[in-house]
Amino acid sequence: MSPKTVETTTAPAAGELPEHVLKFIEQTRLLPHPESYLIAVLQMLQKHFGYLPAKSLDTVSQLMQIPSAKVTGVATFYHFFTFVPKGKHTISVCLGTACYVKGAGILVDRLKEMLGVEVGAASKDGLFTLEVARCVGACALAPVVIVDDKVYANVKPDELVKILSKYGYKPK
C-alpha cells in the first residue's frame, strides 16, 4: 500500500480575483519581470471592486509570488488606492486656505454629522464617501464642495441637505 500524501500548502484562493485579472496575471508570467505588473493588477482590482479587498491582495501576493508586505506597501504608497469600500457618490470638501477661512471646516463637521461618518469613510447606506481635498483651483468660489465631478460654489452649511438630496440623501 502506498503512503498517502498529505497536502500541507494552501492553494491560492483564485476565486478572490475576477477572471480578467487572473488571466492578466497568467499572461505576465510569460513576460520578463512579471512583478513589475503589480500596480497594473492593483488598478484592475480597484476598478473592479471600487477598493482593494484584503483577501484579494493576499491572492495577488500568492499568485504573483510577491511578499504580501510588498504588495501592501505598494498599495499604501499610492494615494489613489483605497482599502475601504467607497460610497456610490464621493463628496470632496476643499480644505485649501481660501476655502478654510470661508468655513470649509464647518462644512466638513456638518457633513460628518449628517452622514454619520469620519473623513475617508462611506456612509452606512453606501451612498456617500466623505473626503477632503487641497486647493482645487477654484478659490474665487470658496468654499467649494465637489460631489462626484460637480462643483458647488460658495456653499453654506444650510445648503448641504439640499445639495445631497439630489444624490439620494434623506435627512433623518
Ligand code: FES
Ligand atoms: S482653497 Fe479651495 S479652491 Fe482654492
